[in-house]
Amino acid sequence: MAVSCQSVEETIAGILARRPVLGPVLNAFGPLLEARASLPETLKPLLESAGLRLPDMRGERASQGVPLLADESLKGIDAPLRAAAEVMLPLLAEQEAVKPYAAKLRGFFLGSGEPDGPAMPPLDALAESVLREDAPVLEKTAVGIGVPPEVLLFAFGFMLGPVLRALAAMRPGGDGKDAPWNAEGAWRQGYCPVCGSNPSIAYLERPVFEEKNAYLAGGGGKKHLHCSLCGTDWVFRRGACPSCGKEGNDVMEMLRESKNAQGERLDWCTKCKTYCPSVDLRERDTTPNLDALALGLLHLDMVAAKKGLHPINPSFWNTF
Structure with a gap:
């Protein structure tokens, strides 16, 4: 399992005790970090139902610097992503950079609101494009829903992150010192x-x-x-x-x-x-x-x- 022992809340409290000047930033992002930390446990059943798991690590690909998910299909990840979006979007909407686009992001990720622009890729395709650093797909999606690419990437990262953390934690032995990459x-x-x-x-x-x-x-x-x-x-x-x-x-x-x-x-x-x-x-x-x-x-x-x-x-x- 990961090295972190303190909770997000405990760590932030310790930081604020030493550096209260960071209060505005920590208080703004703290709820996002707390939600991201708690979500993986609730997402594991959805990933199991979809049959998603980390592939085994292969020595030759690892020696070439190829990450495990570099070219893996994420088919079936839509449901976990939407579950994460339900929790994360209201918190993201409080961020000044995201607030003007909150309705459009909710419409895209959760299917509310009026469709705007060309047909958008499914969430699994967007997730694959992010992991493969396929900028054109991300930019096309952002333009289609009327959101700056950097805002879409920031918001989507807080939905994709908990899903991938749940996926990593499902591996036998978790992602700790006995993981094959270590x-x-x-x-x-x-x-x-x-x-x-x-x-x-x-x-x-x-x-x-x-x-x-x-x-x-x-x-x-x-x-x-x-x-x-x-x-x-x-x-x-x-x-x-x-x-x-x-x-x-x-x-x-x-x-x-x-x-x-x-x-x-x-x-x-x-x-x-x-x-x-x-x-x-x-x-x-x-x-x-x-x-x-x-x-x-x-x-x-x-x-x-x-x-x-x-x-x-x-x-x-x-x-x-």
Whole structure:
């Protein structure tokens, strides 16, 4: 299972206690993150009924950097997506960027309102186009329903995300340390082995102790990336850039507060100037919800923007 132990609410409360200035952003996005975290359990039966499951990982495709869902059919995902939309759309409608288009989005995803424009692709086709980064399909759909492409992608991500998280969690063993992509050298890419999305945050793990033998232990510090869409965690090389793949002693630098950082920082690449938020769990007493913590590092996003750095996973809250 995922590393996060605290709930979204608990993590946000901890952030606000230290940085109350982030209240407007955290209070605006918090309900979306809470709903996305709770939805997967209710979506699993719908995915099971549709016969959807993650394909097995194949070594040759993994070595070529092909995510599991890269060319898989998502036929049958419409019902889970609509169930997610029922919950997420009212919350999305509260976002300033989405509010003007709320009725059109509801009409498209839930079939209410008057049809406008050409026939739209089914939701499974839209989901496949997002995972395959097929921009023309997304843009055509956005134009057809009268919504800017970036707004459609943002809103759809909050519906597709819980569905993919449920799909990943249904795999035997969940998406934790025993997942096949975390086997030594199995997956070396900086994008998600399941859905191909970029990470929203990284973490360095705590010391690991072998339950069957107390004398066998690891010092911790192994780096993991956390997928911004499906929530999968995977092991990644500490000295490498997830974006451009360059690695070496002079590639990755760190940006963090001088005091009371609690392991929070940005890891940025000196070559391509991208960065990824990160947290060193060895410096914390609790394990935060990673999605909420990524949002709570907005103050470092602002510093990074002034330095001319770019987020590896751009969103409405970290692009200025």
